[in-house]
Amino acid sequence: MKIESLSIKSLTIGIFSMIGIIAIVLSLFAGSYFKQAALDAQIDSLSRVIEVASDEMLKQLRAFTFDLGMKLAHSKELINEFSYSASSGNQKKLIKLLDDPFINGFVGFSEIDLKKIRIYDLQLNLIAENTTDSKAKDNELPQYITDHMLKRSLSERLKAYDVLWLSAEGPLFSTFVPLGGLRPLGYVEIVVNPLLNLPDIGKITKTPVHIYSINGERINSNNQKITDGHLPVEFILNASDGVPAFRIVGYENIDELSREMENTQSLTISGFLILSLATLLFALWMFSRFMFSPVTRMIKDMEKITHGKLELTVSNKGLSEFNILADAFNSMTSQVRMRTNDLQRLLDLDDSALMCFDRDNDVVYFNEGATRLFGYENEEVIDLDTADLFKNDISILFNNAQTGDSPQDSLREILSCKHKDGHEFKRNAVINVVDVMGQSGYAVVLNMALNDDVASTAQNDQRLNAVEQTLSNLLAAAKDTPGIMSVTGESDLSLIDSALAGKQKAELREHVVKVMSLALTCWEHDLGKTKLQLAEESGIWPVYLDKSTPTTRTLDKYLNIELCPKNPRSQRAIDTAEFVIRQVGMKKAAKCRDLQEALDAFRQQISGVKASNK
Amino acid sequence: MMNLIPLLDLYRFVLPGFFLITPGLASAENKPHAPQSIQNVTVVSAEQVIENILTNPDLLIIDSRKKSEYMKGHIEGAVNILNTRLKQSDLERLSPDKTKTILFYCNGTRCLRSSDSINKAKRWGYKKLIWFRGGWKEWTEKRLPVITY
Numbered sequence: 001m002k003i004e005s006l007s008i009k010s011l012t013i014g015i016f017s018m019i020g021i022i023a024i025v026l027s028l029f030a031g032s033y034f035k036q037a038a039l040d041a042q043i044d045s046l047s048r049v050i051e052v053a054s055d056e057m058l059k060q061l062r063a064f065t066f067d068l069g070m071k072l073a074h075s076k077e078l079i080n081e082f083s084y085s086a087s088s089g090n091q092k093k094l095i096k097l098l099d100d101p102f103i104n105g106f107v108g109f110s111e112i113d114l115k116k117i118r119i120y121d122l123q124l125n126l127i128a129e130n131t132t133d134s135k136a137k138d139n140e141l142p143q144y145i146t147d148h149m150l151k152r153s154l155s156e157r158l159k160a161y162d163v164l165w166l167s168a169e170g171p172l173f174s175t176f177v178p179l180g181g182l183r184p185l186g187y188v189e190i191v192v193n194p195l196l197n198l199p200d201i202g203k204i205t206k207t208p209v210h211i212y213s214i215n216g217e218r219i220n221s222n223n224q225k226i227t228d229g230h231l232p233v234e235f236i237l238n239a240s241d242g243v244p245a246f247r248i249v250g251y252e253n254i255d256e257l258s259r260e261m262e263n264t265q266s267l268t269i270s271g272f273l274i275l276s277l278a279t280l281l282f283a284l285w286m287f288s289r290f291m292f293s294p295v296t297r298m299i300k301d302m303e304k305i306t307h308g309k310l311e312l313t314v315s316n317k318g319l320s321e322f323n324i325l326a327d328a329f330n331s332m333t334s335q336v337r338m339r340t341n342d343l344q345r346l347l348d349l350d351d352s353a354l355m356c357f358d359r360d361n362d363v364v365y366f367n368e369g370a371t372r373l374f375g376y377e378n379e380e381v382i383d384l385d386t387a388d389l390f391k392n393d394i395s396i397l398f399n400n401a402q403t404g405d406s407p408q409d410s411l412r413e414i415l416s417c418k419h420k421d422g423h424e425f426k427r428n429a430v431i432n433v434v435d436v437m438g439q440s441g442y443a444v445v446l447n448m449a450l451n452d453d454v455a456s457t458a459q460n461d462q463r464l465n466a467v468e469q470t471l472s473n474l475l476a477a478a479k480d481t482p483g484i485m486s487v488t489g490e491s492d493l494s495l496i497d498s499a500l501a502g503k504q505k506a507e508l509r510e511h512v513v514k515v516m517s518l519a520l521t522c523w524e525h526d527l528g529k530t531k532l533q534l535a536e537e538s539g540i541w542p543v544y545l546d547k548s549t550p551t552t553r554t555l556d557k558y559l560n561i562e563l564c565p566k567n568p569r570s571q572r573a574i575d576t577a578e579f580v581i582r583q584v585g586m587k588k589a590a591k592c593r594d595l596q597e598a599l600d601a602f603r604q605q606i607s608g609v610k611a612s613n614k
Numbered sequence: 615m616m617n618l619i620p621l622l623d624l625y626r627f628v629l630p631g632f633f634l635i636t637p638g639l640a641s642a643e644n645k646p647h648a649p650q651s652i653q654n655v656t657v658v659s660a661e662q663v664i665e666n667i668l669t670n671p672d673l674l675i676i677d678s679r680k681k682s683e684y685m686k687g688h689i690e691g692a693v694n695i696l697n698t699r700l701k702q703s704d705l706e707r708l709s710p711d712k713t714k715t716i717l718f719y720c721n722g723t724r725c726l727r728s729s730d731s732i733n734k735a736k737r738w739g740y741k742k743l744i745w746f747r748g749g750w751k752e753w754t755e756k757r758l759p760v761i762t763y
Contacts, residue, residue, distance in 0.1 A: 070760055074690075154668070155661040160757035181690045181759045182667050 009292050016280050027272050031265045038261060042252060043233050046205070050235040050250045053204035061173055061197050062162050064108045065190040068101065069160065069177035072117065073188045079180050082119060082127065091128045094119065102132040115172060116191035119179065122157075124149060127186060141165070141174075141189075144241050149176065149187075158182060163240045164194065170213070171195075171245035195220050198237075198246060205250050212247040229255030294318030298326060305329075310337040353427075353446040359439045360566040361386040361395065373427075373446060375420035380542050383554045383565060386442075391416035391424065394442055398431055415446065422546035509561065511602045512568040516558045518595040519573075519580040525591050526584045531555065538579045540572055570606055574599065648722075648729050648747060655732055655743045658717075660756050663746050666717065667691070674709050676700075678720040678727035679750065687760040689719070689753060697727040702738045715742040722751035 072078055081094040098117045101109075118129040124146050145163050152159075161176040173194045178184030195211065199222035202209035208224035230251035239245040294317065301314040310333055316326035347354055353370035357363060366381040374389060386394050398411050411431040418424055427446040434443040523534050531552055535541035541555040557563040558573060577599045584592050651657050658666065666673055667690075675692040677684050684694040695704060697720070709716055716735060720728035732743050746752075754760065 066757065067762070070762060073759065074761060155664045158664055158758055160759075162757075178759055181761070182664065 008295065009287075012287050012291075013284065016283060020276050020280055023276055024269075024273065027269055031269060035261050035265065038257075039231070039254065042254065042257060043231065046207070046233040046250055046252050047235050049205050050201060050209075050233065050248055053201040054198075054235065054237050054248065056204055057197050057200050058162075058164070058173070058194070060200070061112060061192065061194060062160075062175060064112045065162070065173070065175035065192055066160050066177065067108065068106055068114075069175050069188050069190045071106070072101075072190075073177045073179045074181055078119075078188075079185065082179060082185055085128065086121075094128045095131055098128060098130040099132045102130055111197075113193040113196035114190070115193050116189070118189040118191065120176075120187040120189065122184065122186055124187065142241070145174075158184065164237075164245055165241070166239050166243060166245060171239060195246075198248065199223075201248060202250070207253070208251040210249045210251075212249065214244050214247060216247075224251075226251050227253070227255075229253055229258070290319055291322075294322045298322065298329075302329065305333050310340065351448055353444075353448070355389070355444045355446070356434065356436060356441060357386055357394070357444070358436045358441045358566075362566055363389075364436055364441065369448070370446070373448065374417065377542075380420075380554070382569065383557065385565065388553065389418060391418060394431060394444065398433065398442065415444075417446070420544055422544065422549075422551075505566065508570060508605065509564045509566075509568055511598070511605055512558060512570055512573045513561045513564050515573045515577050515595070515598050515602050516555075518591065518598050519577045520559060522584060522591045522595045523580045534576070534580070537583075538576060540575050540579065570602070574603065574606075577602075645724055646726065647724060648726055650747075652729060652732055652736075652743075652745060654736065654741075655745050657745050657747050660746070660748060660752050660758055663689070663717065663719075663753075664758070666715070666744065670715060672714065674714065674716045676708075676716060676718050676728075676731060678718055678731045679725075683721070683750070687750070687754070687762045690759060690761050692719075692761075695731070697731040697734070700731050700734055702734075705735060705738060705740070709740070712739045713741050715744060716740060717744040717746060719746035719749045719753075722749040723747060725749055 075097070078094070078097050081097055085091045085094045098119065101117065102114065116129055119127045121127055124141070142165055145165060149157070149161060158178050162173070163176075164171060164173050166172075171194065173192050175190045176187045177190075179186040179188050198211045199209055199220055202222035202224060208226050208230065209222045210218055211220040213219050231254045233250045233252055235248045235250070236244045237246040237248055294315070298314050298318075301312060305312050305314070313330045313333065314326040316323045316330065318326070348368040350367060351369055353373040354365070354367040355363065355370050356365035363381055363384045366376075366378075366384075371378060371381060376384065392413070392415050394415075397413055413429050413431060414426050415429040416424055416426055427448075429447075430445045432443045434441050520531055520534065523529055524531070529537075532543065532550060535543050535552045535555050541552055544551045544553050546553075557565060558568060577595055581592060581596060581599070667675075673691075675689055677688050677692040677694045678697040678700070679694070680696060681694055684692075688694065693708065705716075718728040718732050718735075720726075720731075728745060728747075728749065732745055735743055
């Protein structure tokens with residue numbers, strides 16, 4: 001694809017569309033990413049919730065074990081038996097007291113899974129333990145617990161100590177309280193299995209909870225139903241020494257979350273699309289308003305100027321760059337216009353007679369020197385052709401010159417010229433072929449004096465070149481700029497473009513001749529006056545003096561289809577007909593009615609031609 | 615103007631309620647703290663209480679809380695006398711010697727009972743007064759031994 005075939009508009013739309021598509025794809029990716037990120041955040045959040053719930057569950061457990069421990073630790077009976085057993089070695093009653101809570105129960109019996117009650121001395125030597133749980137294995141305290149408790153200061157030893165530790169039968173929770181209160185004799189250890197309380201985590205998190213051993217075996221749950229829409233979230237509950245004790249899996253129902261996220265995603269993408277589209281349309285409107293329209297306007301103006309309408313200017317209303325561009329173009333056009341005017345003035349100032357004729361030998365340019373030399377007024381020049389000005393046929397002369405062995409671009413010849421008053425004179429001429437509105441024409445330079453020939457040959461060549469170049473510029477401009485040149489611009493048929501020229505011109509010429517003939521007939525018949533009188537009284541047609549004899553050469557041309565100019569001045573014919581009708585007045589005869597009808601038909605044809613040409 | 619009348623009627627009932635409720639909320643939010651210290655009174659922590667108990671077997675501990683609170687749990691050896699019911703004669707009966715050390719405590723830093731009791735004891739001429747400002751809250755948070763009967 002060639003870059004010239006691309007317009008700014010299509011390129012802009014393409015770029016915007018590309019950006020839009022990329023934005024949509026990115027938004028889809030971003031949506032998926034954010035969905036996953038939200039799920040991860042949800043998992044992380046629930047994991048922390050489970051952690052907090054685990055702490056809360058252990059706190060509740062601690063409260064039960066502490067209460068039971070305190071009750072036993074301040075039991076005077078137990079203290080006495082402890083002292084007695086230490087001195088006597090008889091632990092029977094002490095063990096019975098330790099078995100009592102397992103047999104008779106205690107406050108909070110159903111809330112905890114009490115596994116053992118043990119009594120230690122102050123050096124943490126086991127003194128006695130309950131015997132009711134025969135299946136319970138010998139779960140000795142890990143060394144780190146003993147070490148920690150023995151390292152404590154005196155005041156610290158009075159504080160209850162809670163520990164989650166791994167026994168041979170699994171994780172257990174123990175609370176140590178000082179036996180005997182503020183003046184301790186030993187320690188009471190309340191040992192419970194936390195597995196009973198772990199499902200309570202689900203009550204706090206309000207989710208299904210499964211408890212797994214570290215081996216992966218499911219050991220408890222809160223018996224809530226799990227569906228496909230539940231997302232498992234894992235939390236590892238560590239023992240006090242940092243070793244994993246339980247794997248707690250909470251199940252978060254993400255159905256609603258997923259639905260909300262999908263809704264949010266759809267809403268976001270829809271909103272994004274609408275926003276992108278609106279932005280795209282707005283951007284296109286902005287581009288159209290501030291870029292495309294000024295450019296289109298500039299291009300149209302430039303095309304008109306390129307076709308010769310140098311008096312036009314390109315609108316500089318637009319963005320800064322367009323303003324600069326338009327101003328630069330207008331400045332250039334202005335310079336071209338000035339240059340053209342200067343050239344035309346130069347041609348007029350030249351003391352030679354400079355003329356240009358079109359393919360039909362009609363005058364298209366006449367400088368001031370030529371009007372002076374031939375004695376015509378400016379307004380009379382428009383009806384002239386080569387036959388009115390020269391006795392020689394220029395086209396034949398030129399064609400003869402081209403048939404020789406060495407064809408020449410220009411022809412030097414002495415031409416027999418005809419003055420307006422009828423006298424003839426000779427002048428040295430240089431004839432050259434020039435382009436006249438896209439067709440071949442002739443440019444003629446005549447010296448003011450016959451004997452200038454030899455001396456001014458080089459000068460004539462230069463003039464002719466200048467005329468040729470200037471004319472080509474002027475004629476190109478005159479083609480689309482009525483009025484830029486006096487001769488070409490005044491033709492009523494100048495509006496007819498080349499495509500219409502053939503048939504319509506012929507019909508117009510026929511009508512012009514018909515109207516003029518009827519007008520003259522009416523004039524002569526009804527008023528009894530001559531053709532010369534018509535020219536003189538109407539003032540429309542020039543009267544020439546041909547060897548002291550007044551003639552109406554131009555009027556005569558309009559009465560003969562053979563002589564009628566190729567581009568006849570139709571307004572003259574209309575003015576003449578109206579003048580005759582006015583003069584005849586009430587005495588309208590049949591001839592005048594014919595004239596009126598022909599005039600009306602001619603006007604219709606003229607308006608039709610102008611309309612079709614527009 | 616006609617439309618404003620129901621609104622004015624509404625405010626006639628709502629505004630007084632607002633002014634009644636707001637001070638209540640404010641008092642809950644701005645419940646005063648016990649003073650940081652009391653002149654010529656030793657302020658101690660839970661650990662220092664234990665040291666005092668262990669080093670001074672004759673230490674008199676007065677629980678200035680309500681009886682129901684005392685029954686739920688108290689420091690071993692504490693005597694329950696509500697601050698508002700504390701009389702000079704009661705204190706003199708428990709500690710005739712005004713140079714004897716007496717420890718006061720109540721619910722915690724937001725409780726003004728023990729400080730009130732201490733101020734009374736100071737007025738009555740007791741010289742060695744100890745204030746466990748953290749009170750029952752600090753004691754139980756540190757999981758120290760409690761008597762629950």
